[in-house]
Amino acid sequence: MKPLDLSLHLVTDRNLSLGRDLLDIVQAAVQGGVSVVQLREKECATREFVELGRAVSSLLQQSSVPLLINDRVDIALAIGADGVHIGQSDMPYADARRLLGTDAIIGLSVESEAHAQAAEILDVDYLGLSPVFTTPTKCELTESLGLEGVASIRRLSRHRLVAIGGIHHENISAILKSGADGVAVVSAICSASDPLQATRQLQQKIAV
């Protein structure tokens, strides 16, 4: 199996996509070089989520980019997605793994060193460090990890690390230098005036 490229995740949000079709944003992001797409639609009814998931999945068939579903293990199972991203209040990792199987990609959010320490015994595919910087996209999170938090978790964790929260092309290098293996963005792509160029700009910072 090809190793999982965690370098650049598009995390979707139709509400932040300036009225554009989500499929067009995903297409542009894939063309621009994202390595993972996470479908994160917090206000989507189940039926619509299944339909949207199938549409994104079929778009991604022409690429090698895996599709992860945010929160919803049931949707991932229904549409045969590559995996899920779950957080500290979502379905426990062990249950998600049991339902999805050993080949599924499962990412887990950690918001503190204690969360990261607790994840040492889990065979997650990556940890989502959340949030690295404060962001209006998810304003219920109060404390941000900062670059120092990324570095501390790097020192204690055996897992691959994906940073999220307030990430744009100008802070990517510092985040990667602090020990992250990749980054995940919502607004830097979904709200960009040109999502293709924005993705290329992010990918260029990663590739150096």
Ligand SMILES: Cc1ncc(COP(=O)(O)OP(=O)(O)O)c(N)n1
């Ligand atoms: C890559 C990545 N990291 C963290 C998160 C946040 O997940 P969670 O804590 O479950 O919060 P919601 O995204 O569900 O609001 C993520 N989605 N992706």
Ligand SMILES: Cc1ncsc1CCOP(=O)(O)O
């Ligand atoms: C889903 C999520 N989890 C932690 S921060 C965040 C939102 C990141 O959005 P943005 O890339 O626009 O700051």
Ligand SMILES: [Mg+2]
């Ligand atoms: Mg969640």
